[in-house]
Amino acid sequence: MDAGRLLHDLFFDYTLRTVALGAMALGTVSGTLGAFAVLRKQSLLGDAISHAALPGIVLAFMLTGAKDPLILVLGAAIAGWIGTLGVMWIVRQSRLPEDSALGIVLSVFFGVGLVLLTFVQREPTASQAGLNTFLFGQAATLVMEDVVVIAGLGSVALAVVALFWKEFKLLAFDREFGGSLGIGMRRMDVLLTTVLVVAIVIGLQTVGVVLMSAMVVAPAAAARQWTDSLGVMVMLSAAFGALGGVTGAVASSTTTGIPTGPAIVLAVTLVVAVSLVFAPRRGLAWEWVRHRRNQQQVRTGAILTDLYALARQHTDRGHGHPVAVLEAMDAKRGGVRRTLAVLEGDGLAKREADDSWSLTAAGEQAALAAIARRNPDDG
């Protein structure tokens, strides 16, 4: 399918438009809340919440017998919320580390969900088949009604974040200070976690239980690389989430045999990879460039100093010093010829004879500067 056709379908094809809208909405919401989760080192809470939601979904279905998205999401949210409180309770009341608490809640809640699921599957009602999509997510099953639920609950979640922006910021960076200002930090913690639960459960039908955690972690981890400001990070994270959501959803609904959840996850993972490598200042590529530049500077500095030291033993400035001598003085470093070529290009050294070199006037200044840099205390 060519790009123009895809763009056309994106706006006018019902299924594709629905799927893309749903994925975009959930990417925005999970990206926003994920930023806080990642900053608060709660990256894996999302994993626990999404698994813990399963019994809630199944129970909601068993009690109402309906597959109304709002009711299923409500069930998921209640179970996910109880699971989160369970994690907090275990961590506070015992010496178990947080990751163990997450593992316990995740696996036990999911196990209970499985037991309940076997009850549902025994019922002859055909509609229960749809519950399976919650495991892996199937965006193709999204209808406008689902998108309305995602967007509606998502907007509430975003509104809460906007309303309590300052409090959540304090919660993420300086909880004690917030407490000293008289803000109930414990209540804010529960509120933020509740909103995170909402952000996660609205994505389950699209991305699935297993992969929803990536929607929380990945956009935020990518956004973190580009900025040090919370506001910018949240915006970027939401944008990355939306981008990943649309890309994955479109890839999955235009290619056969690619489930939505994995496609979305790979799309946001790609954003993370690019961010880790290329983000200005923090990125690995810049780090590499910086490292190379430092190395080069150390090398040229050493050669300049050596040449200067040699020149001081001779009266005539133009006296050439053989490369072999320089190599002996700088035995560990190597690359002497290459560095000399660089220095010549910069007009700091000049070639006197075949293999012997001297400093130019500018080179002498540079050597003095390099010596001063190396021994800053010598004045």
Next chain:
Amino acid sequence: MTRIDVEIQLIALVAAVACALPGVYLVLRRLALMSDAISHTVLLGIVLAFFVTGDISSPLLIVAAAATGILTVALVESVHGTRLVKQDAAIGLVFPALFSIAVILISRYAGAVHLDTDAVLLGELAFAPFTRLEIAGRDMGPRTLYVMGSVLLLNVAFIVTFYKELKLSTFDAALAASLGFSPVLLHYVFMGLVSVTAVGAFDAVGSILVVALMIVPPAGAYLLTDRLRWMIALSALLGATAAIAGYWMAWLADASIAGSIAAIAGAQFLLIFLLAPKRGVIAQTLRRARQRVEFAQLMLAIHLLNHEGTPEAERESRESELHDHLRWSPEFVQRIVRLAERGGIITRDGSGRLFLTPAGRAAARGAISA
């Protein structure tokens, strides 16, 4: 009970113990969620090895799965090693990505064969006995039982052989390194073992139950004992009982066996969490309440000692005044005075004035000078 019932229980039991053993170290080393990550990413190894061999029962699948487990650990550590993301975020980035690749490969290229993601995630213990191991045409029992049995033996052998090294590198990695062990090497070998265990177990019980069996019993055992040996033994015991009880719960309720085992393991943990003799919630609450009362009695004794022989003693040593001076509620004062009297710390004369007994005075002095 039919033979199939016995076989299922045996498989569950062996899988539970095999998972609980490495689980102890995962809990202690704060790597609990690595089990979640590995139990998902081994799928990638299985898929890739399946594409190469075309044989779902090839032993190469287990080797490849273990390799992806180690790859997962290495990837998480190298992403974390860039210092650009925290460790929990690194886990949350790596395993969904690898798992996604596996799911896409399966649904695109292996749709027709027995590699279905539902079964991987959920597992179906009830079907495990149907794949038999036959040697020279003779039925030797369920194949999974042999696989899990070997994994169990491997785990026992590893832990027995490297007990000291594991213990040291778990509790003091720096000391282990300075004594000349390589905690890093041991770490990777151990994570390879976790991967092999996960792969053997998830075939039978599903990847989520692998997490339940690896983390929940050791977490419970950790609340019951401070000794590593006991923790290992208790974890195995808790896992084994959860497996058997879970089987019977599933049988009674006609529900998923894997889910029931996880649910029972959760119930076990909840009971331990609440009732554990020293670290349980109830024991801790009681201990705190008791300490509060003991501390209050000591405060009362110190208060009386402070005013002993001074002009204010007459006023300060009356029960009716205490709640104001110590800022306690009148009911609390009453309770503490009663307990202190009964405990022989104070006495009271006819007018209601409180006096320290010699024992009470000694206790108050001891507390001040300490």
